[in-house]
Amino acid sequence: MTTSKTAESSAATPLLDLQALVVAVRRRRRLWYSMALLGLLVGAAVAVLRPPPPTAVTKVLVAHQEDQPNDTGTLIRTDVQLLGTTRIADKALKSLKSPEDPEDFMRDYRGTGLTNNLLQIDVTGDSDAEAVARAKALADAFVADHVRRLREAAKAEAKALLDQRDRMQTELAQVNKAIGDSSPESGPKTSANLESLFARRAALTSRIADFDQRAAEARTGTPKVIVGTQIVDAPRALRHSLPKAAVTNAAIGLVLGLVLGLALAAVGTVVADRPVLRRDIAANLGASVIAELPRRSGRLWQRRRTRAARTRLTGTLARTVRGSAEPVSLLELGCARRTSVIALDVARALAAEGPAVIVDGLPGPQLANRRPKPGDPTVVSGERAAAVSRQERRLGVGSVAPGAAWTDLQYLGTQAVLVVRAGHGSAAWLHTVARQLADQRIPVIGVVLIDPDPRDRTDGTLWDGLHTALRGRNERPARQNGTGRPRTERLPMWAAQVPDNDQEAR
Template sequence: MTTRTASEPTGPAPLLDLQVLVVAVRRRRRLWSSVALVGMLLGGASAVLLPPPPTATTKLLVAHQEDQPNDPGTLIRTDAALLRTTRIADQALRALGSREKSEDFLEDYEAVGLTNNLLRIDVAGATEAEAVARARALADAFVADHVRRIRQAADAEAKALLDQRDRLRKDLAEVDRTIGEGSQDDGPKVSANRESLFARRAELTSQISDFGRRAAEARIGTPRLVSGTQIVDAPRLVRHSLPRTAATNAGIGLALGLALGLGVAAVGAVVADRPVLRREIAGHLGASVIAELPGRSPRWWRRQRVRAARTRLAASLARTVRGSSETVSLLELGAARATIGIARDLAGELAADGPVAVLDGLPGQPLTHRGRRQEDLTVVGAGDASSVPHQQRRLGLGSVAPGTAWADLQHLGTRTVLVVRAGHGSAAWLHTVARHLADQRIAVVGVVLIDPDPGDRTDGTLWEGPQAAPREETDPPARRNGTGRRRTERLPMWAARVADDDQEGR
């Protein structure tokens, strides 16, 4: 197995790798696209199956005594809140002659302040006529209540001013009586007292006149406010466009479904922790990715390219098998169909050297019942390996999926090529596979990645570096070729990739 050097710097793993998360979410596009499509269909269907009730709208011009040009809208928001009170609702229901509860009626209308003095009322009803009548009753009830409150405030202010004026008049009468009863004697003390009484009378007279004027102004401003509060837009029906409503609801459903689908896909990807990138799969298995094949049947314009890639892979694996004195096996993880196809291609390459016996250790139906038959291919069960002649070339075929009998894998071959589907096994299971293969002393030649992510730009090659550790004594011995000279076994080599960025270059 290929391992990293001990001197290679390793930093702490991030809690969340955004690149891995994006790739995992993109691979689950069927999930979130389906949820988004369902949301869009439900939104569009809601506009048809649940049409909005008939709605009427009206607009009111509301005058306030405290109106200011820089008012932030507090007064009109207060009017909108007052409109949604049981007092206004009861007045409107009495005008309509309805026995509906005011609490239920409050749920059928709403008020929105458009400007500092413009209020809009939207009312829903069982029929169009009822909606218009409700809007009219609510507008009249609010105008009457607003006018009543204005008049009550003006009357209360005027009454307070007039009461204060009457008290000052009593004080003025007392001052006049004191002046009339005053002594006719002359003297500095009497003159000073008389001057203070006259000054007091002048002050009271001025205050009485001021309070009277303010009381009159309070009553004069009331008609202006009363006339300024009125219905400026008569109640009318709100026309609903079914296509527009359906398109709006469908868009909202699409957005909500897409957000929900992406969230579920992201959470599922983080929880499942299934490696997809070449870099992660190679790191967890401790072996380099030597080839990639699509997971599904390719499009017609890619079939020739995929066929050429399968031919190159079969030729490279055939060189590895010919150059090895030990049996080589193919072990699959989530890619049984692709593994069978690779085994057939490899057996076809090796058939030129003689008959090939395939030790079928895959779970399920035997290999003879799967796909086409090959005349020069002998398939035996994993337990019948002893029946194969020793001089006949063998090719093991097995699985490392959960439930695998790890002790039986060594009978399929002491060297193996892992055929792994991207995103199938979890990181913990990939570690388990690497650990069990090492315990069984099965060397991993490389990894064939099935259904890789098309946007994966990571490097799946593990490089030992110039200061690689010496081979252990347990490694298989070098094999002599036909010339009698000793040579080392060559692993399948692939063209080196050009680094996409500085990080990969390092």
């Protein structure tokens, strides 16, 4: 039976509750607000404290012999890589007569291919004038290197074509010599050889003319490419606007900080596993949520609503204490100050009908060190609690936070109302609280939720848990089924995972 209940509970609980995650992240808005603000300030500070160095820019039109309409930018990317070589950097430094190392100079500039034939060069320097001079020297060095490579390529191609032509001319001279040495009075076989020699001479003559033409075209095409490679945008210094840079960096820092804050809040929520919804807190504690109070008074227009909720809660708890034959205690988790205020309100309401005493079991000075006001109830603690008369209504106040003295809770009250701050305790600790109170045989008759999420629309009522709920005190006993046994109440989440030893023994 217990195994089946555990399986049903595991199947009903999703691996990641998105609603609870969104609510928990929204509740931690201070974290991601702070991260966003920190990112904004850091971005603005970086723009002010570390402004960009003086920068100059120039554009070079680069012509290629291999230009094709369908080129995907391979040639201009090659030019960008050639610009970032020590050969180009060394030539530019020599023209500037600078002793700087080429490897160090290469860190101060970069090339960008804007189109298939347009190269942009960005150079930094110690001043605008130095940056402009560096950009001009670098552009001139690149153009000179590109022209030199084009000329060398053209010369090499023309030389190869002329070498081929010379070999063809040598072979043609041999063919002409063979034709001149042959006798016209020879037989048919000699005539056939002459015909093949004449055909060979014609082919060689044609190929020689073709090589001459191709060599001339190679030499003629190079000047067009050389003239097409030039500086089309003279080097100029870029103007830096500090307000614009500050706004841009601040916006980037704001976005990055916000994203980082949201990520940290989400990860922290998943790792901490702190329930914030009514249904989760009620399920983990095995008791219904009977009232809610904001953690703070809120804005001016919300204070009236807060006072009304506080008055309703005081009346509900006062009626519960009056109608209970056993002492009731308020046990806090994460809201000791708010619990002490609620206890004083309830005790004042009880004092209107007779003497009332608050048994202080809080570890802090919330009640022990307060200055009593006229009409306030008596606050006792420690050994003085045993001397309280049975004629006085007593209201215990304690804590179930980590480090609580569990065995002392039964002296505060044999019934408990838990005052829990939403998102304070983990699911594991809520299970621990429920188990410890069950071991002490202290029934939880309700939960007062402090600082609830205003957008939470979940139900915090355990509808089949009338055996301890306040709303079930005036209900008739559950009808028995056909077997003569009462209906089984649904166990709380912490109890569904552990077999009942008493039932097994029976």
